[in-house]
Amino acid sequence: MGSGYVTLEQVARHAGVSLATASRVLNGSTRQVGRTLRDRVTASAHELGYLANASAQTLARNTSSLVGLIVHDIADPYFSSIASGVTRAAEDEGLVVVLGTTGRTPQRELELLSTLRSHRARAVVLAGSRTVEEETTRRLADEIATFTGRGGRIACVSQEGLPADTVVPDNRNGAAELARHLIGLGHRRFALLAGPTNLRTARDRLDGFHAALSAAGIELDPRNVVHGAFTRDGGYESTRRLLAAGTDATCLFAVNDVMATGAMAALRDAGLHVPRDLSVAGFDDIPTLRDLTPGLTTVRLPLEWMGEEAARLALSEDAAEEPQTVSVSGEVVVRESTAAPTAG
Amino acid sequence: MGSGYVTLEQVARHAGVSLATASRVLNGSTRQVGRTLRDRVTASAHELGYLANASAQTLARNTSSLVGLIVHDIADPYFSSIASGVTRAAEDEGLVVVLGTTGRTPQRELELLSTLRSHRARAVVLAGSRTVEEETTRRLADEIATFTGRGGRIACVSQEGLPADTVVPDNRNGAAELARHLIGLGHRRFALLAGPTNLRTARDRLDGFHAALSAAGIELDPRNVVHGAFTRDGGYESTRRLLAAGTDATCLFAVNDVMATGAMAALRDAGLHVPRDLSVAGFDDIPTLRDLTPGLTTVRLPLEWMGEEAARLALSEDAAEEPQTVSVSGEVVVRESTAAPTAG
DNA sequence: CGAACGGCGGAAAGAGTTTTCCACCAGGGG
């Protein structure tokens, strides 16, 4: 019946053994089966083309081989790098990755988590920065609690403050170190492409940058801080607004690389030369963007590694009582998009 | 027992109805349930926090809500763009995407397909070019036949010749059109970054380009055709070899954008200016690479759309007897990386 | 030499749904 699928029972019958024995030979590992029967079963299974029904196994074992991966947008190289690490780690363990994309909708994130729960996913990696809004964070925390309460494991990338293991880049220090480097080049007037106001990651990078400026006694003109989408086009748009309003900055810091890319495009379109007219720096060191010219000065994050590490955390058996946090520091990578400000 | 999960039976008992009724209210749609009981059931389900067990449903219904997506490398923007389209289409249907990465190993591709079969995936999208090798293609075709024979559906992106629906870019014509444009600019001596010798996509683009040259009476110096990996680093390396051997070409065509990116980097490192010293063109129009400078002349493929379309094909109910092929044509996009050859 | 034991095979009880069939009830036509 079952649309042509061979069942374990058929294999057992073909081999002349019981269901239990067939199961023990082909899947279960707990108990030994005698050489003779073992061979008969494997031969039958092979001959009939048996393939275990994963759903039935999940149901019977009450644990699946699924690992969830939730990202905002898989086409964004930031997330696809993380995804690459996650899949590598999961596939190493013989697990299967379920990919969900939120499109940056908190509601969708909850739905996905619930779907994964209904599939009894063994673990979930949640990538993508949280907003600072109380309400959605609380609901997400609830959903996470339910998930872990049911025996699932969760790890987050870049989302501190949730009740789960977390791999979190040191955004503040990375941005601060970058700021110090730029100050060292001689810059004093900065413009900031700050991203969305409510995005945690954006805010942390901003804060770190700002703190370093303050420490150096540098004021930041509020008109030089412009908010916009966390995307390439957001960077482009923000930069146009900045230029339209007129700016005295000699250096522009975009809180991520894709925004910086948009900024460079906008500057180019405006006939400005980087770094001669304006220095530009980003954050993340997206691999695909390493070939931009001029090369983008940025803060390198080991994105694939972060994905791998998150997956490892989520899959580790030693369920620590307290959520662990792995902090990863960024490394300032100096390229040609930044230079000393031209005199004047 | 079941690690805290609420079962349908508990809901039924709580609502004072039978299992069948509860199932009909909460999941099945075939039959009507009276208003009173319906409300009681939904109320109980909500109160107890019921969430259906997807594995049990898959088992009982004998069809799952999983859609497989197999790519070579999710960090490659080519694949992540396609993946973005596939996930969008799948999520629109309320389905869940299972992501598998092959690392370009044919063996791994077979394993993944088998895993997806064991999960009773409803459909699979297979992205990534095939090699021209008979043996692996045959085995893949076998596996695909088994899959579809069991009621699954498969669609391929960019892999003609398999027994499945296919979305295939018109690589030959795209490359030919690009060649004609370049010839129109005045180029006569071309160098080709040809990618791996055994990769179907690479070969088709090569052939199309070559055909257009021949049609224009242009000879291609075999020493100007260099093979290498289909990656950014492959492009870099191939270009270095080309330069080391010395070349008289005025225009370099890389069979995909990421190789072209590597080529531009290598040229830059060699102190050559694009397009003054050498024009460069690619293929794909990867979104993330649109901000390179100089802008890369290339052939645009609607990658996300191709992923969506493949998913739609794989999910369409009207299982046509014969595999369908959707051909998508590329559009030459002219940017600054190509120019007329400098006199001399 | 009897009893305890260790190893291995099988029967059967789940795991959580869906779905088929049957039963019941009210209403309408003969």
Next chain:
DNA sequence: CCCCTGGTGGAAAACTCTTTCCGCCGTTCG
């Protein structure tokens, strides 16, 4: 007044495995 019909609820089989428990056999210890 009886029978058939249409609508609704329930009992139970099915889906495919895993795993517990039980029984059998041949050893080995006391």
